[in-house]
Amino acid sequence: MSGPTFPQVEFDDARGLLRSSYEDMQAVLRVPWVMFAARSLAVFGGFVPAAWQAARTSFATRYVERAADELRTMAILPGDDPPDPRPRLSRLGFGEADLAQVRAALRALNYGNVKYLLLITAWCEGIQGRACGGAGALVWSEAAPPSGPPDGMAALHLVDPGDTTPQVRELLTRASDMHLHHGPSSDFRVLANWPVFLQVALDDVLGPVVRSAPYEATALGLLGRAREHVRGLPAAAGLHPDAALAVCSEADVAAITGLLFLFQRFILDVTIDMVRCAQALDGREEAVASPFPVP
Numbered sequence: 001m002s003g004p005t006f007p008q009v010e011f012d013d014a015r016g017l018l019r020s021s022y023e024d025m026q027a028v029l030r031v032p033w034v035m036f037a038a039r040s041l042a043v044f045g046g047f048v049p050a051a052w053q054a055a056r057t058s059f060a061t062r063y064v065e066r067a068a069d070e071l072r073t074m075a076i077l078p079g080d081d082p083p084d085p086r087p088r089l090s091r092l093g094f095g096e097a098d099l100a101q102v103r104a105a106l107r108a109l110n111y112g113n114v115k116y117l118l119l120i121t122a123w124c125e126g127i128q129g130r131a132c133g134g135a136g137a138l139v140w141s142e143a144a145p146p147s148g149p150p151d152g153m154a155a156l157h158l159v160d161p162g163d164t165t166p167q168v169r170e171l172l173t174r175a176s177d178m179h180l181h182h183g184p185s186s187d188f189r190v191l192a193n194w195p196v197f198l199q200v201a202l203d204d205v206l207g208p209v210v211r212s213a214p215y216e217a218t219a220l221g222l223l224g225r226a227r228e229h230v231r232g233l234p235a236a237a238g239l240h241p242d243a244a245l246a247v248c249s250e251a252d253v254a255a256i257t258g259l260l261f262l263f264q265r266f267i268l269d270v271t272i273d274m275v276r277c278a279q280a281l282d283g284r285e286e287a288v289a290s291p292f293p294v295p
Helices: 016-029 036-041 047-059 062-074 086-091 096-127 166-179 186-191 195-206 213-231 241-245 250-282 284-288
Strands: none
Touching: 016 047, 016 096, 036 047, 036 250, 047 062, 047 096, 047 241, 062 096, 062 213, 062 250, 086 096, 086 195, 096 186, 096 195, 096 213, 096 241, 096 250, 166 186, 166 195, 186 195, 186 250, 195 250, 213 250, 241 250, 250 284
């Protein structure tokens, strides 16, 4: 991270309507963090509160839960399972208590990433004037999922890249560079709480496959299916250009359009990455199972 800091509004710094939108987003999606994309888009006037309100009705449904579960199964790369990192972790002194914390974090991330993939796809389709819901695919008589993080979901701490050790900064830079990202994702900032695990994951689990042909094909397949799910959302879930111009300047809407396109690829990558980390630890069936089924 030798370049300029990418502007964003962290959860703890959000105030007023933005803070309430962050809190509601977490509650409705049943996740313990706000995605990097939303934190970055929050610098543009009233876009995030307006875009979240547009999406909220559709995302408080079991349709999204089912779509997210399907997308998670699609995030497994073809071919053999990744190497088991536990022997090397054990040699490095990374014990069972540490692994339990990593597993808990991965369960939360893998539950939420696919929901955020759907949300950013809805926003991306909407800002470009394409269909982003309203097909009436859902039977509205279904009970809404409970609000708030499920019982047993881990709280997540995102390491501040500017206030950590040189070792952790190097690992976060490596994760960003490996993916050609402009900065470290929320997921890698979470895994940075366990630098030993993050190093082994980058070396052995992710490094050999990121940006490979199977990885790119998997990302493309995920995107295509996410767009199909978004078109089938029960209500419109994105801001079309005219609606965006009501809360942002024309220049801001142009910047938002580009950022949404960028972050859509960003979240495809981390969705694949975190599922692969879980697969390396516990196998593919555990990696794709819904970590927190809706009762």
